Amino acid sequence: MLEATDLTKSYGNFTALKGLNLSVKEGEIFCLLGANGAGKSTTINLFLNFIAPSSGTAKIQSMDVSKHAQDTRQLLSYIPENLKLYPNLTGIENLDFFCGLGGRTHTKDQLEDLLIQSGLQRDFIHQRVSKYSKGMRQKVGIALARARDARVLLLDEPTSGLDPKASNEFSELLLELKNKGVATLMATHDLFRAKDTGTHIGIMKEGTLIEQFESDEVSFQDLEKLYLKHMHN
Numbered sequence: 417m418l419e420a421t422d423l424t425k426s427y428g429n430f431t432a433l434k435g436l437n438l439s440v441k442e443g444e445i446f447c448l449l450g451a452n453g454a455g456k457s458t459t460i461n462l463f464l465n466f467i468a469p470s471s472g473t474a475k476i477q478s479m480d481v482s483k484h485a486q487d488t489r490q491l492l493s494y495i496p497e498n499l500k501l502y503p504n505l506t507g508i509e510n511l512d513f514f515c516g517l518g519g520r521t522h523t524k525d526q527l528e529d530l531l532i533q534s535g536l537q538r539d540f541i542h543q544r545v546s547k548y549s550k551g552m553r554q555k556v557g558i559a560l561a562r563a564r565d566a567r568v569l570l571l572d573e574p575t576s577g578l579d580p581k582a583s584n585e586f587s588e589l590l591l592e593l594k595n596k597g598v599a600t601l602m603a604t605h606d607l608f609r610a611k612d613t614g615t616h617i618g619i620m621k622e623g624t625l626i627e628q629f630e631s632d633e634v635s636f637q638d639l640e641k642l643y644l645k646h647m648h649n
């Protein structure tokens with residue numbers, strides 16, 4: 417579903433991403449860990465076609481994202497650390513607006529159902545987003561992914577700053593989408609969530625994916641040790 421082949425991104429003499437090879441299949445959640453500046457967001461941004469690779473390819477459903485920008489964008493939903501919503505519109509109005517941008521229309525009942533399935537409390541659906549917590553805004557992002565029937569989710573530190581309950585709720589939503597066959601690539605600093613929610617984990621350092629394994633292969637303690645070992649070397 418998602419495939420990076422020798423994917424490289426340089427800025428002048430500096431190489432932010434060095435020959436990344438990675439694949440994320442349907443029903444997998446691949447968590448990218450790594451220190452600040454390791455290249456996680458660069459990877460996500462290349463799949464989003466926000467930036468162009470210096471060499472190599474990023475493919476979604478076998479289509480090179482830089483050659484098939486429109487077709488690949490149709491397949492994905494993106495949730496950044498701070499999802500941009502219109503604060504003066506309600507949750508349901510935001511969802512309606514963003515669905516409309518993607519050429520999709522839904523009835524009011526459908527939109528309400530999407531928000532409720534995504535864990536938003538009924539009382540808040542018709543309240544302005546300016547009153548929402550960060551966790552609630554992220555749930556609108558999940559509702560949008562559902563509404564778009566996204567096959568691919570690209571997430572850049574989506575749970576950063578969420579309290580443990582909100583972070584747990586977000587993980588539950590990711591697992592539901594995983595069970596529907598969605599392929600997810602998530603940059604995160606949360607080792608616990610990566611182990612708990614991810615099917616696969618990659619550790620990046622200075623633009624290189626230095627480790628990748630299935631999350632079942634390691635205990636949380638071993639993951640933490642491995643991560644810290646790489647960060648100290």
Ligand SMILES: Nc1ncnc2c1ncn2[C@@H]1O[C@H](COP(=O)(O)OP(=O)(O)OP(=O)(O)O)[C@@H](O)[C@H]1O
Pocket residue numbers: 427430432450451452453454455456457458459603
């Ligand atoms: N437009 C740019 N010009 C020059 N260097 C850049 C540019 N964008 C990113 N970089 C550099 O590329 C490297 C990788 O950045 P990236 O944002 O991918 O890291 P990250 O792993 O997502 O870090 P964080 O955990 O802080 O979000 C960093 O050293 C960053 O300074």
